[in-house]
Amino acid sequence: xxxxxxxxxxxxxxxxxxxxxxxxxxxxxxxxxxxxxxxxxxxxxxxxxxxxxxxxxxxxxxxxxxxxxxxxxxxxxxxxxxxxxxxxxxxxxxxxxxxxxxxxxxxxxxxxxxxxxxxxxxxxxxxxxxxxxxxxxxxxxxxxxxxxxxxxxxxxxxxxxxxxxxxxxxxx
Amino acid sequence: xxxxxxxxxxxxxxxxxxxxxxxxxxxxxxxxxxxxxxxxxxxxxxxxxxxxxxxxxxxxxxxxxxxxxxxxxxxxxxxxxxxxxxxxxxxxxxxxxxxxxxxxxxxxxxxxxxxxxxxxxxxxxxxxxxxxxxxxxxxxxxxxxxxxxxxxxxxxxxxxxxxxxxxxxxxx
Amino acid sequence: xxxxxxxxxxxxxxxxxxxxxxxxxxxxxxxxxxxxxxxxxxxxxxxxxxxxxxxxxxxxxxxxxxxxxxxxxxxxxxxxxxxxxxxxxxxxxxxxxxxxxxxxxxxxxxxxxxxxxxxxxxxxxxxxxxxxxxxxxxxxxxxxxxxxxxxxxxxxxxxxxxxxxxxxxxxx
Amino acid sequence: xxxxxxxxxxxxxxxxxxxxxxxxxxxxxxxxxxxxxxxxxxxxxxxxxxxxxxxxxxxxxxxxxxxxxxxxxxxxxxxxxxxxxxxxxxxxxxxxxxxxxxxxxxxxxxxxxxxxxxxxxxxxxxxxxxxxxxxxxxxxxxxxxxxxxxxxxxxxxxxxxxxxxxxxxxxx
Numbered sequence: 001x002x003x004x005x006x007x008x009x010x011x012x013x014x015x016x017x018x019x020x021x022x023x024x025x026x027x028x029x030x031x032x033x034x035x036x037x038x039x040x041x042x043x044x045x046x047x048x049x050x051x052x053x054x055x056x057x058x059x060x061x062x063x064x065x066x067x068x069x070x071x072x073x074x075x076x077x078x079x080x081x082x083x084x085x086x087x088x089x090x091x092x093x094x095x096x097x098x099x100x101x102x103x104x105x106x107x108x109x110x111x112x113x114x115x116x117x118x119x120x121x122x123x124x125x126x127x128x129x130x131x132x133x134x135x136x137x138x139x140x141x142x143x144x145x146x147x148x149x150x151x152x153x154x155x156x157x158x159x160x161x162x163x164x165x166x167x168x169x170x171x172x
Numbered sequence: 173x174x175x176x177x178x179x180x181x182x183x184x185x186x187x188x189x190x191x192x193x194x195x196x197x198x199x200x201x202x203x204x205x206x207x208x209x210x211x212x213x214x215x216x217x218x219x220x221x222x223x224x225x226x227x228x229x230x231x232x233x234x235x236x237x238x239x240x241x242x243x244x245x246x247x248x249x250x251x252x253x254x255x256x257x258x259x260x261x262x263x264x265x266x267x268x269x270x271x272x273x274x275x276x277x278x279x280x281x282x283x284x285x286x287x288x289x290x291x292x293x294x295x296x297x298x299x300x301x302x303x304x305x306x307x308x309x310x311x312x313x314x315x316x317x318x319x320x321x322x323x324x325x326x327x328x329x330x331x332x333x334x335x336x337x338x339x340x341x342x343x344x
Numbered sequence: 345x346x347x348x349x350x351x352x353x354x355x356x357x358x359x360x361x362x363x364x365x366x367x368x369x370x371x372x373x374x375x376x377x378x379x380x381x382x383x384x385x386x387x388x389x390x391x392x393x394x395x396x397x398x399x400x401x402x403x404x405x406x407x408x409x410x411x412x413x414x415x416x417x418x419x420x421x422x423x424x425x426x427x428x429x430x431x432x433x434x435x436x437x438x439x440x441x442x443x444x445x446x447x448x449x450x451x452x453x454x455x456x457x458x459x460x461x462x463x464x465x466x467x468x469x470x471x472x473x474x475x476x477x478x479x480x481x482x483x484x485x486x487x488x489x490x491x492x493x494x495x496x497x498x499x500x501x502x503x504x505x506x507x508x509x510x511x512x513x514x515x516x
Numbered sequence: 517x518x519x520x521x522x523x524x525x526x527x528x529x530x531x532x533x534x535x536x537x538x539x540x541x542x543x544x545x546x547x548x549x550x551x552x553x554x555x556x557x558x559x560x561x562x563x564x565x566x567x568x569x570x571x572x573x574x575x576x577x578x579x580x581x582x583x584x585x586x587x588x589x590x591x592x593x594x595x596x597x598x599x600x601x602x603x604x605x606x607x608x609x610x611x612x613x614x615x616x617x618x619x620x621x622x623x624x625x626x627x628x629x630x631x632x633x634x635x636x637x638x639x640x641x642x643x644x645x646x647x648x649x650x651x652x653x654x655x656x657x658x659x660x661x662x663x664x665x666x667x668x669x670x671x672x673x674x675x676x677x678x679x680x681x682x683x684x685x686x687x688x
Contacts, residue, residue: 023561030666032204032548033594034556035586040206045195046286046306070207078205114562134562150202204376212378217367218458218478242379250377322374376548384550389539390630390650414551422549494546 011126011142012164015059016107019094019120020154022065022072022083024113025130028150041071042150050158051079057165060101064093066116091119111157112137113149128157183298183314184336187231188279191266191292192326194237194244194255196285197302200322213243214322222330223251229337232273236265238288263291283329284309285321300329355470355486356508359403360451363438363464364498366409366416366427368457369474372494385415386494394502395423401509404445408437410460435463455501456481457493472501527642527658528680531575532623535610535636536670538581538588538599540629541646544666557587558666566674567595573681576617580609582632607635627673628653629665644673 023029026047032040054061061081065072068086076083087093090110098105106125110117113133121127121140129141130153138144147153195201198219204212226233233253237244240258248255259265262282270277278297282289285305293299293312301313302325310316319325367373370391376384398405405425409416412430420427431437434454442449450469454461457477465471465484473485474497482488491497539545542563548556570577577597581588584602592599603609606626614621622641626633629649637643637656645657646669654660663669 027561029561029668030558031561032556032558033587033591034554035590036554037586037590038207038556040204040210040212040556042202042204045199045201045203049286049288070209071205074207074209075205114565116565152201210379212376212382212384214374214376217371217373217375221458221460242381243377246379246381247377324373382551384548384554384556386546386548389543389545389547393630393632414553415549418551418553419549496545 011109012161014107015109015126015161016103017060017062017098017101018054018109018111018157018161019062019064019097019124021090021110021112021114021117021120022063022075023067024133024149025111026063026075026150026154028148029113029132030150039069039071041075043075044150044152044155046152047154047158048079050155050162051081053162054158055080057162059161059165062097064090064120066090089119090117091123094120094123109157111154183281184333186279187281187298187333188275189232189234189270189273190226190281190283190329190333191234191236191269191296193262193282193284193286193289193292194235194247195239196305196321197283198235198247198322198326200320201285201304202322211241211243213247215247216322216324216327218324219326219330220251222327222334223253225334226330227252229334231333231337234269236262236292238262261291262289263295266292266295281329283326355453356505358451359453359470359505360447361404361406361442361445362398362453362455362501362505363406363408363441363468365434365454365456365458365461365464366407366419367411368477368493369455370407370419370494370498372492373457373476374494383413383415385419387419388494388496388499390496391498391502392423394499394506395425397506398502399424401506403505403509406441408434408464410434433463434461435467438464438467453501455498527625528677530623531625531642531677532619533576533578533614533617534570534625534627534673534677535578535580535613535640537606537626537628537630537633538579538591539583540649540665541627542579542591542666542670544664545629545648546666555585555587557591559591560666560668560671562668563670563674564595566671566678567597569678570674571596573678575677575681578613580606580636582606605635606633607639610636610639625673627670 026043027041030042063076063083064087065085072083072085105123108124109126110120110124111128112121113130115136117137118140127141128143129137130145130149132148145153145156147156198215199213202214235248235255236259237257244255244257277295280296281298282292282296283300284293285302287308289309290312299313300315301309302317302321304320317325317328319328370387371385374386407420407427408431409429416427416429449467452468453470454464454468455472456465457474459480461481462484471485472487473481474489474493476492489497489500491500542559543557546558579592579599580603581601588599588601621639624640625642626636626640627644628637629646631652633653634656643657644659645653646661646665648664661669661672663672
């Protein structure tokens, strides 16, 4: 994990919205394909606990996915997190989401793993990639998590925000 | 694995009830989510042999799970082990289980992997975590197993109890 | 892999029947359990090619499994290999199989991974375990494969027999 | 990854057709077998992005598989890539494909992982194997990828071709 510096912790304290890519972030980037054409993805149970703590802090979360796939909506529903699918241009989606909600891009975190996440990584206040992100995506990230997608990367970021927030509150 | 000391072996000989968290202990903490919304978890076949030996020794076993999920009951049923689901407060559940059955908390082992297991880990006679438990949970454990959840952690603990018990009997 | 010695190669040349445990040998010892109670196991595609070569050599193969489980019969059917399930005493099963078929136990290989395979490992001509077998089982094996169960262990043994057989034929 | 030399990059620039084996190349060579006899394979989401870039370059792609299996057609359909199944002789299939389409074998890449891919690897302009290919297959390959089958090997080759092509175009 890239060591946190004071400025970065400030970012984590101020974040209002965390936007996650799905495949390779919530999942280990695999897809099981059955002989009947049913797809399944591999997620991490403990991500839920982290997301619940973000919700308790009032930090909004959202999943964006290039593909339209029921596995995304099923997982998002279970985690009680909003999702937007069939998003060709994730940066445009991030911009319009912020405009709709009156949130400054500086207060947004985007978490990705692959080259099609780069435009979104470039425009947010804090760009984050999973440990096993593609090198091209890592180059565009402020922070690389220590955990792989589908192995607790989402939880790790939630814990970092939780720690930064609760530490900040103690200081006040 | 934390080296066993004589006192610890005594705990293992005296244990009357072993309570397991499910996700991350019986499983590798992953969940497969299908496009039809069906969830699956990954368990370890050889856990069954260990649990059968505990049953033969007369040591009771039980699974507690935060979530209410059919995968827990299906796995527990297969392993012929009792389960309690939708448990928000695992420590409270452990206390009431012991009260119901007239078992001292000192004679109970709790096995967990995440921060929501900490209150339960704190009140039992021997607190155990899997090799890949969250660091916060490890800090509250008397014993950290050498195997990961879903890769034989349950079996490893069963084997340790079996060895301690059968060794103890030989000494008498 | 334990280095082959001349005597061992002789065993591989003379083998008439190879008996495999299923879970942890054909599979990685995991079981996926779905919310609908459907079990799945993880096998290795390339095992099939090895088994086909054994069949071409006239070496018989068979799977024995403690549990009665449709996943065993489904996999065995696909691989065109006979299976016997619900076998409590694998050693007894091996003995009666050899008696039925008039095969000497010296000409039999048994492949296992766990303690309930030990009695069978002890009575055959060549006892084999997978790379990730339980240590107690390894102690009873003549040969430990370099590959894990479900990751090509079956294929590895088939290839060793194939090589020993075809090398032997060249020497004649 | 075998270091690229100038001649090799020329091959990548000139390639007209990439033919992939399926199991062990698009997948991690595992097969999940359910108690109902349904098979599933584990693929890599990010392969799709690489194949889309090849299509944009006008490079044809195709999957050949020894077995006839609906999982192959389901995955190929999703990736919008043609597939041929129940192919006993992959080299013969490669030859007839090239004859049909008027493509020189020198302009073809074949990607495999096991011994039954060797005849096809031997006749194409550039023979490629995944990082975890069987050693016998590796011996017949011009290029061994750094990624395993089902963990981005397909994407890695697509990225190499993309880089070689776009670099070549810039030089013109």
